[in-house]
Amino acid sequence: MLHRAIGIFDSGVGGLTVCKEVIRQLPGENLIYLGDTARVPYGTKSAQTVERYALEAAGFLVDQGVKLLVVACNTASAVALPALRERYRLPVIGVIEPGARRAAESRNQRIGVIGTEGTIGSGRYEEAIRALLPEAEVFSTACPLFVPLAEEGWAEHEVARLTALEYLQPLISAQIDTLVLGCTHYPLLRTTLQRVMGPGVLLVDSAAETASCVAELFREQGLERPEHGGQRDFYVTDVPTRFERVGRAFLGRELSKVDQVMIG
8 A cells, every 4th residue: 555656646747836836845755747738727617527627637646556646736626536436445545625724824814715727717726715714705806827827937937927916906905815826837936926925925926835735634644655766657648748747847857757648
């Protein structure tokens, strides 16, 4: 059991920010990552479609014998976790609850959430935050242009700053003290977002919080692999060329061989 891999899936490259944090916090773990690049993005699709895609992606990883599933996609976490937990008898961790738990430490209980249209439209962050902090005021806004900016390598470009100013102005006006980065692409824009929001606003990186949740679970249940330098395997559902190129920035290192597979 200890030597079985952690399975991580996302619609594309964004989940590599979760993968990066898991590697940092649990360096001995074997990882299998699946990017459903043939069907990216999930954020603009219906809940029924996203749930079907998530079940198919998880099924591929379960077939590899993983010991835990990480849904490294905010949209899939928002709509598919109940179905995944019902179908697969192993721990399933999404990115919303860990981010909400950190956000609930807000000093003035005024919390902003940014994400894709699908994540924001689901209302799942608001629900998760208010379950922990009932009196919280949550201000949410979709920021769809952040994803292509991150993938283009323009995270600290002037275009990114101006786009962030446009999207985040209502949250600045609302005087939030905590901002949840509700998309796994958004940690790449952290410097720009912090500059726009100001030093007094805490940015919650749901990727890092999710990795911490996995590490905590492993230590509680004795599932942590004691060795160092675990194996990392990467799979995509479309040609891997772009994934390999863009993924370097998300993972913070060169990717090992990326294989193309069919799922569903």
